[in-house]
Amino acid sequence: MPWYRQVYDWLEHRLQLEGPVMEAMVHPVPRKTASWWYVFGSASFVLLILQVVTGILLALVYAPSAAHAWDSLEVLNHQLPLGWFLRAMHGWGSNFMVAVVLIHMCQVFLFGGHKYPREFTWVLGVCMLLMTLGMAFTGQVLRFDQDAYWGLGIGASIAGRVPFVGGQLVHLMLGGPMINGATLTRFFALHVFVIPGALLAFTGLHLWMVVKLGINEWPMPGRIVRRETYMKEYHDLTHTDGLAFVPLAVWKDLFFSAAILLAVAACAAYFGPFGPKGAPDPTIINTVPKPDFFFLWLYTVLSYLPPNLETPFLLIVPPIAIAFLIAIPFVAGIGEKSWWRRPVAVFAVFFIAVCWGAFTQLGTYTPWSPQMHAWSGAPVPEKLLVNRTPLERQGAVVLQQKQCRNCHELGGMGGQRGPALDDVAGHMTEDQLYRQVLQGGGNMPAYGAALSPAETTALVKFLTTLKVNYAPAASDASRQVADADTGTAATGAR
Amino acid sequence: MEGPNNPLESEAQVRDISRRTLLMKIGIGLNALVAAAIATPVIAYVLGPVLKRKEYLDWVDLGSLSNFPVGETTLVNYRNPFTNSWDGDTANVPAYVRRTSDTDFTVFAVNCAHLGCPVKWFKESQLFMCPCHGGAYYADGSRASGPPERGLFTYGLKLQKGKLLINAGQMPTLQNQAGLGKTPCSGGDASVKPQIVARIEPCPGTDKSTIG
Numbered sequence: 001m002p003w004y005r006q007v008y009d010w011l012e013h014r015l016q017l018e019g020p021v022m023e024a025m026v027h028p029v030p031r032k033t034a035s036w037w038y039v040f041g042s043a044s045f046v047l048l049i050l051q052v053v054t055g056i057l058l059a060l061v062y063a064p065s066a067a068h069a070w071d072s073l074e075v076l077n078h079q080l081p082l083g084w085f086l087r088a089m090h091g092w093g094s095n096f097m098v099a100v101v102l103i104h105m106c107q108v109f110l111f112g113g114h115k116y117p118r119e120f121t122w123v124l125g126v127c128m129l130l131m132t133l134g135m136a137f138t139g140q141v142l143r144f145d146q147d148a149y150w151g152l153g154i155g156a157s158i159a160g161r162v163p164f165v166g167g168q169l170v171h172l173m174l175g176g177p178m179i180n181g182a183t184l185t186r187f188f189a190l191h192v193f194v195i196p197g198a199l200l201a202f203t204g205l206h207l208w209m210v211v212k213l214g215i216n217e218w219p220m221p222g223r224i225v226r227r228e229t230y231m232k233e234y235h236d237l238t239h240t241d242g243l244a245f246v247p248l249a250v251w252k253d254l255f256f257s258a259a260i261l262l263a264v265a266a267c268a269a270y271f272g273p274f275g276p277k278g279a280p281d282p283t284i285i286n287t288v289p290k291p292d293f294f295f296l297w298l299y300t301v302l303s304y305l306p307p308n309l310e311t312p313f314l315l316i317v318p319p320i321a322i323a324f325l326i327a328i329p330f331v332a333g334i335g336e337k338s339w340w341r342r343p344v345a346v347f348a349v350f351f352i353a354v355c356w357g358a359f360t361q362l363g364t365y366t367p368w369s370p371q372m373h374a375w376s377g378a379p380v381p382e383k384l385l386v387n388r389t390p391l392e393r394q395g396a397v398v399l400q401q402k403q404c405r406n407c408h409e410l411g412g413m414g415g416q417r418g419p420a421l422d423d424v425a426g427h428m429t430e431d432q433l434y435r436q437v438l439q440g441g442g443n444m445p446a447y448g449a450a451l452s453p454a455e456t457t458a459l460v461k462f463l464t465t466l467k468v469n470y471a472p473a474a475s476d477a478s479r480q481v482a483d484a485d486t487g488t489a490a491t492g493a494r
Numbered sequence: 495m496e497g498p499n500n501p502l503e504s505e506a507q508v509r510d511i512s513r514r515t516l517l518m519k520i521g522i523g524l525n526a527l528v529a530a531a532i533a534t535p536v537i538a539y540v541l542g543p544v545l546k547r548k549e550y551l552d553w554v555d556l557g558s559l560s561n562f563p564v565g566e567t568t569l570v571n572y573r574n575p576f577t578n579s580w581d582g583d584t585a586n587v588p589a590y591v592r593r594t595s596d597t598d599f600t601v602f603a604v605n606c607a608h609l610g611c612p613v614k615w616f617k618e619s620q621l622f623m624c625p626c627h628g629g630a631y632y633a634d635g636s637r638a639s640g641p642p643e644r645g646l647f648t649y650g651l652k653l654q655k656g657k658l659l660i661n662a663g664q665m666p667t668l669q670n671q672a673g674l675g676k677t678p679c680s681g682g683d684a685s686v687k688p689q690i691v692a693r694i695e696p697c698p699g700t701d702k703s704t705i706g
Binding site for chain 1: 541544547550569571574576577578580581582583584585586587588604605608609610611612613614616618619620621623624625626627628630632633638639640641642643663664665667668669670
């Protein structure tokens with residue numbers, strides 16, 4: 001007997017693991033589930049292990065101290081061999097993990113995998129999704145840069161909206177009245193011990209149930225799930241038309257996991273690590289904080305909500321959404337599994353995906369944010385200054401100097417918070433321009449206090465020259481009627 | 495407790511089992527008691543920084559009044575009174591001091607009243623603009639546009655021996671108003687109205703539209 005066989009036997013005689021492990025591995029699965037659609041769960045698990053391993057390696061160097069965290073990331077990035085690569089693997093691994101977990105969830109839902117008897121597997125899965133998102137947020141905090149600092153500020157501001165206990169909640173979350181070293185150590189404990197510990201335990205249970213209850217069979221239209229008969233039907237299916245999970249189904253999981261790991265490594269090697277961006281010094285206020293990719297949609301939603309809806313939305317919608325996800329298998333735990341017979345489910349998934357995509361896309365270029373440097377950095381296009389009177393040109397100077405460009409585009413440059421001004425004279429009369437500039441409105445501040453009468457006149461005169469080609473300028477039709485009636489231009493109409 | 499399923503078990507065995515079950519239950523109860531007795535005080539540890547330390551209520555000295563020219567809004571930095579030695583730069587906190595006359599000061603938090611991002615002061619257009627979700631405020635801190643539902647947060651302040659002191663130890667949020675909250679916030683407050691009409695609404699005092 002070779003020596004390794006002897007070692008194995010010695011261990012097995014004491015561990016007694018072979019029986020249960022072999023049973024779990026070769027358990028029969030329905031033939032059609034040996035499909036490329038069933039690889040996302042195992043890929044999520046492999047990514048979780050990748051995150052644990054790279055996380056431990058990063059923790060060898062990372063200093064969870066507000067004064068040193070940022071420096072230790074710089075050391076990882078620039079001084080330690082392959083430190084940058086491990087940071088990149090951990091960062092890209094987290095992006096891939098959120099993505100693969102979401103795909104896994106959609107696949108399970110569309111295949112009816114949440115139905116009897118796998119309701120609790122789904123509920124645990126929802127909790128694991130929330131933990132994954134929690135890991136993504138706390139991980140962003142540990143990258144203790146300006147985005148992390150102000151991201152914490154946003155988290156605190158949301159917590160501060162909770163009625164009655166909001167104030168205390170903020171102190172509890174930040175570990176004090178303001179973001180500081182105590183905040184970072186709190187989030188370190190969450191990111192490194194609390195959430196991953198719970199996530200691993202939940203993953204164990206989730207997997208246990210998958211093995212015990214069997215993988216969800218490929219849904220067929222007309223094959224109805226009934227609580228009384230399902231277990232027997234599933235048992236028959238796996239024994240008449242089944243395969244041993246190992247090795248007949250597992251090879252696809254293995255291939256896909258290897259491909260995912262390779263993709264993470266390729267992204268890590270090509271794009272490099274995420275940040276850290278500027279040092280976490282709150283006195284540097286020339287910063288444009290931005291959340292990580294998977295929270296961009298939330299950034300968009302928070303920008304577009306009307307002010308008076310914001311607190312109710314932030315406090316009521318997340319609990320409802322979570323309750324809704326958890327309720328799905330209890331409301332729709334039996335019946336059809338096939339997507340051909342579940343149009344509402346299919347529509348809901350695609351609707352949410354489209355909304356998420358649109359919000360995320362908007363979040364990548366934030367048209368609602370003023371561009372802080374446009375007033376000094378984005379010039380007035382030359383052609384708009386040709387053949388203009390001195391007064392009109394002075395108006396262009398006022399336009400720049402009063403930071404109008406931070407919110408208004410001209411020639412495709414500038415902020416997008418307000419409308420582009422290239423054709424403003426085509427749809428606003430001179431009077432309307434005066435009113436809009438001085439009194440604001442429609443989300444524009446009033447500039448009456450910040451402009452002298454001379455500046456206002458110059459600015460409006462310049463604005464009246466901004467129209468497309470030979471299009472007519474906007475005019476007030478009532479004015480012409482009044483003029484024709486009375487012969488006096490301005491007095492009557494005012 | 496259910497009775498034994500096995501009819502062969504004797505009365506004595508049943509009694510023995512129920513007595514041991516009782517002992518087990520007492521054992522579980524003992525553990526729960528010990529755990530509660532040990533863990534309850536630890537709650538104080540978790541809440542410690544929140545309940546125990548009150549430095550954040552201290553007044554912060556921003557220096558001589560002459561640092562702040564009349565008619566201007568100045569960005570200042572101060573040291574967070576609630577600090578540990580490992581806080582590094584995060585213990586430095588910015589704020590805006592606005593001086594409108596010899597004795598009239600307002601100190602604004604840089605945190606946007608919407609979700610806490612740092613607003614930037616533009617003196618040319620007399621506006622505070624937020625880089626995150628596009629909130630804007632007038633020079634007096636009142637809301638000009640965007641998602642904030644109120645004006646900028648202000649810190650409580652007092653002038654003492656030619657110095658400006660502020661009460662600015664906590665991050666202002668909608669429920670933790672900055673400082674002790676003794677001074678009214680100017681932004682959105684009825685006592686400090688902006689001098690100009692901020693929105694398209696009927697002309698003040700009449701029903702007439704302001705448009706056109």
